[in-house]
Amino acid sequence: MAMPHFTVHQPKTLEQALDLLSRHRSGVKLLAGGTDLLMKMRQAGLKAEHLVSLNRVEGLRTISYRDEDGLVIGGAARLADVGRHPGVAQHYPALAHACSVMATPQIRNMGTVAGNLVNAAPSADTAAPLLAYGASLVAVERGGRRQIKLQDFFRGPGLSVLEPLEIVEAIRVPAPPARCGSAYERLSARSQVDIAAVGVAGLLNLDLEGRVLRCRLALGAVAPTPVRCLEAEQMLEGQAPDEALLMRAGASCVRSCQPIDDVRASAAFRRAMVQVLAQRVLKRCLALAQGGAS
Amino acid sequence: MKNPRIIGQSIPRLDAPDKATGRAIYTDDIKLPGMLYGKLLRSPLAHARIKRIDVAKARALPGVKDVIIGADTPQVKYGNWRLVPGSQDELPLAVDKVRFVGDEVAAVAALDPETAERACALIEVEYEELPAIFTVEEAIAEGAPLIHDESPGNVSLVRKIAYGDLDQMFAQAHYVREDTFKVHAVQHAYLEPCACVAQAEEGSRVTLWTSTQVPYIVQCLLASTLGLPENNVRVMKVAVGGGFGGKMELRPWEFCAAFLALRTGRPLKFTLTRSDELAFGRRRHPMSIYSKVAFSKEGKLLAKDFQVLLDGGAYNAMGPTATYLCGTFGNMLYNFPAYRYLGQHVYTNKPPASAMRGFGAPQAAFAAETQMNLAAQELGLDPIDLRLINAMQTGDEIPEVATISSCGFKESLTKVRQISGWDLKRKDKKPGRGLGIGCFSFISGGVFNWFNTKYNFSAAEVKVFEDGTAQLACMACDIGQGPDTVLRQILSAELGVSIEKIRLISMDTAATPKADLGTWGSRVTLMNGNAVIQAAGKIKDMLAPVLFSQFDLNQIHDLAFEDDKVFVRANPKRSMSLAECVYKALKGRRGEPLTARGYYTPRNKGLVSPAFSFGAQVAEVEVDADTGLTKVVKMYTAHDCGVPINKMSVEGQLEGAVQMGLGYTLMENLILDQQGRTLNTTFLDYKMPTAQDMPPGESVDVDTYEPEGPFGAKEAGEGLAIPTAPAIAHAVYEACGYRCKELPITPEKVLRALGKIK
Numbered sequence A: 001m002a003m004p005h006f007t008v009h010q011p012k013t014l015e016q017a018l019d020l021l022s023r024h025r026s027g028v029k030l031l032a033g034g035t036d037l038l039m040k041m042r043q044a045g046l047k048a049e050h051l052v053s054l055n056r057v058e059g060l061r062t063i064s065y066r067d068e069d070g071l072v073i074g075g076a077a078r079l080a081d082v083g084r085h086p087g088v089a090q091h092y093p094a095l096a097h098a099c100s101v102m103a104t105p106q107i108r109n110m111g112t113v114a115g116n117l118v119n120a121a122p123s124a125d126t127a128a129p130l131l132a133y134g135a136s137l138v139a140v141e142r143g144g145r146r147q148i149k150l151q152d153f154f155r156g157p158g159l160s161v162l163e164p165l166e167i168v169e170a171i172r173v174p175a176p177p178a179r180c181g182s183a184y185e186r187l188s189a190r191s192q193v194d195i196a197a198v199g200v201a202g203l204l205n206l207d208l209e210g211r212v213l214r215c216r217l218a219l220g221a222v223a224p225t226p227v228r229c230l231e232a233e234q235m236l237e238g239q240a241p242d243e244a245l246l247m248r249a250g251a252s253c254v255r256s257c258q259p260i261d262d263v264r265a266s267a268a269f270r271r272a273m274v275q276v277l278a279q280r281v282l283k284r285c286l287a288l289a290q291g292g293a294s
Numbered sequence B: 001m002k003n004p005r006i007i008g009q010s011i012p013r014l015d016a017p018d019k020a021t022g023r024a025i026y027t028d029d030i031k032l033p034g035m036l037y038g039k040l041l042r043s044p045l046a047h048a049r050i051k052r053i054d055v056a057k058a059r060a061l062p063g064v065k066d067v068i069i070g071a072d073t074p075q076v077k078y079g080n081w082r083l084v085p086g087s088q089d090e091l092p093l094a095v096d097k098v099r100f101v102g103d104e105v106a107a108v109a110a111l112d113p114e115t116a117e118r119a120c121a122l123i124e125v126e127y128e129e130l131p132a133i134f135t136v137e138e139a140i141a142e143g144a145p146l147i148h149d150e151s152p153g154n155v156s157l158v159r160k161i162a163y164g165d166l167d168q169m170f171a172q173a174h175y176v177r178e179d180t181f182k183v184h185a186v187q188h189a190y191l192e193p194c195a196c197v198a199q200a201e202e203g204s205r206v207t208l209w210t211s212t213q214v215p216y217i218v219q220c221l222l223a224s225t226l227g228l229p230e231n232n233v234r235v236m237k238v239a240v241g242g243g244f245g246g247k248m249e250l251r252p253w254e255f256c257a258a259f260l261a262l263r264t265g266r267p268l269k270f271t272l273t274r275s276d277e278l279a280f281g282r283r284r285h286p287m288s289i290y291s292k293v294a295f296s297k298e299g300k301l302l303a304k305d306f307q308v309l310l311d312g313g314a315y316n317a318m319g320p321t322a323t324y325l326c327g328t329f330g331n332m333l334y335n336f337p338a339y340r341y342l343g344q345h346v347y348t349n350k351p352p353a354s355a356m357r358g359f360g361a362p363q364a365a366f367a368a369e370t371q372m373n374l375a376a377q378e379l380g381l382d383p384i385d386l387r388l389i390n391a392m393q394t395g396d397e398i399p400e401v402a403t404i405s406s407c408g409f410k411e412s413l414t415k416v417r418q419i420s421g422w423d424l425k426r427k428d429k430k431p432g433r434g435l436g437i438g439c440f441s442f443i444s445g446g447v448f449n450w451f452n453t454k455y456n457f458s459a460a461e462v463k464v465f466e467d468g469t470a471q472l473a474c475m476a477c478d479i480g481q482g483p484d485t486v487l488r489q490i491l492s493a494e495l496g497v498s499i500e501k502i503r504l505i506s507m508d509t510a511a512t513p514k515a516d517l518g519t520w521g522s523r524v525t526l527m528n529g530n531a532v533i534q535a536a537g538k539i540k541d542m543l544a545p546v547l548f549s550q551f552d553l554n555q556i557h558d559l560a561f562e563d564d565k566v567f568v569r570a571n572p573k574r575s576m577s578l579a580e581c582v583y584k585a586l587k588g589r590r591g592e593p594l595t596a597r598g599y600y601t602p603r604n605k606g607l608v609s610p611a612f613s614f615g616a617q618v619a620e621v622e623v624d625a626d627t628g629l630t631k632v633v634k635m636y637t638a639h640d641c642g643v644p645i646n647k648m649s650v651e652g653q654l655e656g657a658v659q660m661g662l663g664y665t666l667m668e669n670l671i672l673d674q675q676g677r678t679l680n681t682t683f684l685d686y687k688m689p690t691a692q693d694m695p696p697g698e699s700v701d702v703d704t705y706e707p708e709g710p711f712g713a714k715e716a717g718e719g720l721a722i723p724t725a726p727a728i729a730h731a732v733y734e735a736c737g738y739r740c741k742e743l744p745i746t747p748e749k750v751l752r753a754l755g756k757i758k
């Protein structure tokens, strides 16, 4: 399909970006890395006469970590930069892993975490880790700012609660507590360069006695949106995490997913893989939380 | 035999810098003044009768210059098998029926591609839908709807081979086994989608630049479909981004470009998209294969009954050749006292399958080699030993095909056993790991003249100039595999002129000597190489008199042509530069240029090929029993391509072949829905292995000297694409117990076989 003609605007500040959005109202789209947007314009008939690029907006590509505030990922921060940020690598291994294995090096150099979330693909690789870490999005519009928990963000494939004239300014992720381990595993049925057929992220936080204080498990690509596995989380919280319990909790994740058959994998395969990956993720989280090396 | 130094060197490809830096010109880069853009309207239905087409709205769209449908064209059927006119079953634009989703129905010429596309959407076609067939089993079933009225039972071609007493061999055998195998459709996935530009001149002449591997075939078939003399059609190609068998026929856009250029008087371009290619393009034949083999107690093969249904899709394309060759590939590697082959080319309502690297061999070998591995296990023999017992050797005869003039198969088996650590690793088996073997043999060009050419199979013209340079003109088609370099190496070796002093003119049917059948069947190095050697020999004969008179040589002397010099072999001091020699020869000829032509046509070489390559490959894999994922840890290859002319090129062929073999075995698969529409039409969902998926490899060349080949060379292009699937499949079995008889090997199939999912 031929690419329609459009104008790209390069605002320098968030205010200018918001102005541009409201000036053009309909037929305008925000552009970050463009790795989802341009595909949709080229192949899926998405129409936009104006693209407002976030790439030159001052400060929007920053990534910062402080023990007090946790992690702040700017609304135009690149996947590759997030993946290799020392704070992310140290405190958020699940996110670092997702950002450094998804897509291809070229796509990771252009694509952003915000774009990945706003695009709202069920298979978005950063979504499951960020759900496990309890992230939220800071959205701004001309009227002001609001914080949206990622858990409440997704509405369906390609759908979120973000308003058309809102910009994700940043993604905030709380600092992980002590005795915490987290991990992400993704699997694509075929090539290494592939959209995940299944992705599982987990986080385990132990108390001083070694019991599970908090557990978070989230799945990608196996439901209309990325989802949490509340049943498994509840099975683990307050319990001593022995191997048998981890296996049972991992197996229970299958009940949190509603996979489909498609050209990438069958539902039966995805279901089986949710269990395999969830169990692997939980084991790894436990080892990390107990202070074990990788 | 001692070859000139340049033979066997690793010479970087002469076209590589331009391609790597983006300077090379491809067909889509061509823009001519006033050029129009073409688009095709394709059938949305797999099988339907065309009741009415109305192009009025499309014509009325501003910017549209012409719209054509089948009824506007001469309606001459075409196909590569001119020898059997009944097999020519295609029309450039459908006339009465459409036979697959994507069958071309109309073409538009407009000022820009967007307008052309919009115009296509405005063409109204009324169809009467007919029942469609998507499997060979349905197609040959009694009462199945007919796809072509001329082919009852939907079988368009049958090939039989039979020798030896099959029944008796099966009766006396110690061990007999029967298996059925299925293989699927994959695509060439050449990086450059098809494109062409046509320009009309003087009313009835047309020049076509096209991304093809067979310029001469395109010239002939384009002329016949346009109703023009062959000489009115000139076909040229610029750089071609791969073909692998997918660009070896006349295609509808080539016809439409020429036809519309003649009608509108303006140049016109068609460029296909990747999605066009994946959804509608040529592909490797899916096959259903039945094979029954018999062995003696000692493991000697006694007989084989090989029956193949080729799923040809809606038209013959190169299917007839695949049907012939499949039978030959079923018995090429081993000696069989008795063999029977029944190959049937079956129509279905799917995009046509055609030639694809290996031409029937990857499918036949997947079945045959997997069966060898199954038999070895049952006979309690090591799979390599079983092969050594039965392997072809130099001088052996493939009955009714050829006598093999050079064969390094046994050496390949021994070498691959060594480099892969086969015996040790099989003894100390690690859980989840396995080694598997697959072998191949392939043709170095075909002999059977299905195109019915009146010309030699290949031709070359050499000119030498008084500045010591040379020009080589030939129709051999470099589509990325390297003959532009290799043929110059051969000329350099024969004539002693440095390779950088040779200018090459290729791929222009009006300027290069008639003819060359093109790039397929791994024919170019051997066939064109021989033509180059013959032409160079004639040039040497023209130059020799200069030295003989200059140095007053005795008749018994012999001359050497090396390092841009000509000298007396027995007395190298009696020497002259090639430049001076050409200058003097020119003087002596009173200005008549030094030009010579060489030709090659295989004669007395049976009906299949003048020479055969051989090889063996071992795959080492790891299978994750929880996820079913197969990881190829390493590939080991030992192969006999005769004398490699350019070692680096051979290595490149091997790497590319492993990449394709890996995709065929583990990832690639064109998936169609119930209506025959392709579901995975982008590289996101049609999985080709990327650089990141490539396993490391180790290889050895087994040196043989092929007497029929230029400087001892034979093929190294397609054969290597054959053994990977059976080798990986065997290794997967050894690693986890899943025996694949139906490609591809997906994690789901592994897990199902292991009882982990239903």
Ligand SMILES: Cc1cc2nc3c(=O)[nH]c(=O)nc-3n(C[C@H](O)[C@H](O)[C@H](O)COP(=O)(O)OP(=O)(O)OC[C@H]3O[C@@H](n4cnc5c(N)ncnc54)[C@H](O)[C@@H]3O)c2cc1C
Pocket: A029, A030, A031, A032, A033, A034, A035, A036, A037, A038, A039, A054, A075, A076, A079, A101, A102, A103, A104, A107, A110, A111, A112, A113, A114, A115, A116, A117, A118, A119, A123, A124, A125, A126, A166, A167, A168, A169, A194, A195, A196
């Ligand atoms: C070859 C290829 C492979 C891929 N592989 C993967 C993969 O393995 N895993 C995966 O998860 N994804 C993959 N993707 C999808 C894509 O690369 C990612 O989703 C990427 O993170 C999108 O980011 P972007 O910056 O390019 O988004 P864009 O395309 O720029 O934007 C996407 C959407 O988000 C909106 N948007 C962007 N930024 C903001 C913001 N700050 N505020 C509000 N709205 C915003 C845009 O308006 C648009 O609607 C792949 C894509 C390609 C082309």
